[in-house]
Amino acid sequence: MKMKFVKNCFSGGELVEALIHHLDCGRRKAVEIGKKLARKHFIHHVFGENEFEDGNHFYRFLEHEAFIPKCHNFRGAVNDCEPKAAAAVSQRLACIMSAILETYASDDRSHLDYVGISNSEEFRRYVILVEDLQRINLLSLSYDEKLAFFLNLHNAMAIHAVIRVGDPGGMIDRRFFFAEFMYVVGGYPYSLSSIKNGILRSNQRAPYSLVKPFSSGDKRLELAFGKVNQPIHFGVWNASRGSPSIRFFTPQGIESQLRNAAREYFQRDDGMKVDLAKRIVYLPRMIKWYKSDFGQDKEILKWIINYLDASKAGLLTHLLGDGGSSVNIVYQNYDWSLNS
Structure with missing residues (x-):
């Protein structure tokens, strides 16, 4: 048997005992509270193997997950407010980023003023907004809402990544840019690569990669699209001059918006x-x-x-x-x- 060491964790039984003590409730009630904490992504099983149970399974708080230090929408503590509706957060994100493009993008959206964006009030509001993504329930989104959300999130994250990391360089250097700049969304980490290849491309390998973004049993697979919608390639933007022009989408008429993005790209x-x-x-x-x-x-x-x-x-x-x-x-x- 292979032994694994984990840090910053506690057993389900220990949490139940703590809840009984601090909330003065019965064991059944404490277990229900533990399950609710897990569903709302305050805690996770250390290996992501099961939902919350009373006993010897081990769990940790979201802020103690190994991926958290890489997540640029996490600033020291979990947003413990009741998660806002995913569709509302998605709409707000698209509105803020569209306002940024209105002011800081060239007319054809092929060039961005990153310095201007980084100093803008809109970007400050964006950085605050994306903290609301930490424990959001993405399973509540419709197909079109989910498609718009992940396209917009990818493109907004790419802007944020350039501002935080700087010029990502050529294709080889960009591997770090695509894979290591992350947000925690709905309790799980998402990089630019995992959004494009894991979610939008139905968990297909990235170019020159030997492995798929999500392994079997990964909770993020629940959000991956069933098949590749080819025009998404023209809606995904990567901060390079060779990329399709940046844009942000609305769920209403998104297929038409993607077709227009493809037509625009092939005109070049x-x-x-x-x-x-x-x-x-x-x-x-x-x-x-x-x-x-x-x-x-x-x-x-x-x-x-x-x-x-x-x-x-x-x-x-x-x-x-x-x-x-x-x-x-x-x-x-x-x-x-x-x-x-």
Whole structure:
């Protein structure tokens, strides 16, 4: 048997005894209180293996979880207020971040003034707001609400990460940026990578990674989407110049908003180009990284037609249907420089 050592923990029985003593209640009532504390993420089983039980299972307070020091929406103590409704917090987050874009983003949302954002009243309110995410109940969200929430959270966290960590650098350096900058949300840690690959991409491996974000039994799997919705790739923003432009979404009409984001991206020269003479289609490297989400080459090209303007769609349709030699795909270089 492999032995594991854990710190800052207590047994279920010890908590029950403490509750009986301090609240002057019976054992059954104390156990119910313990279960409520666990459901509301004040305490967790040390290995996440079970709900609260009276006995020898061990638990710890949320603030003693090993991931907490990495969570940038935790400032010394758990927010012990009754959690606000997830939909209301999500809406407030989107409103604050949209106001930030209104003032501190370029007209095409391709550049941000990070210094201005960091000193703004809106960002101060955002930093306070995200503390409300610590014990929020995300299972109450509808599909569209959940999709908008995680897209918006990812993009807002990326802004926060640049302000706190600085320029994340190139692709290799950004691994820390994507994986180590975290929030505690609904009692569990979320990085930029776990939001994109674990939640939005249905727990698929990140490019060049050997493991999935969430292992079997991870509570966060309850929130992962059942299948990949390809346009989400154009709603996720990563603070680089090669990224789709930053935006924040509303649950109402979110599929239409994502389609518009994809169309906007493919309008760019680094998004998609066609060379009829050479029978080459130039695509964003992002599609190569996430090819498992888009399918084989022919499937990719047919899918893209739906997101092109009339000119580009006409060129691509001609290439695919003229009976000539095969169409070659070239993936363009990606600009990892900061979009400041």
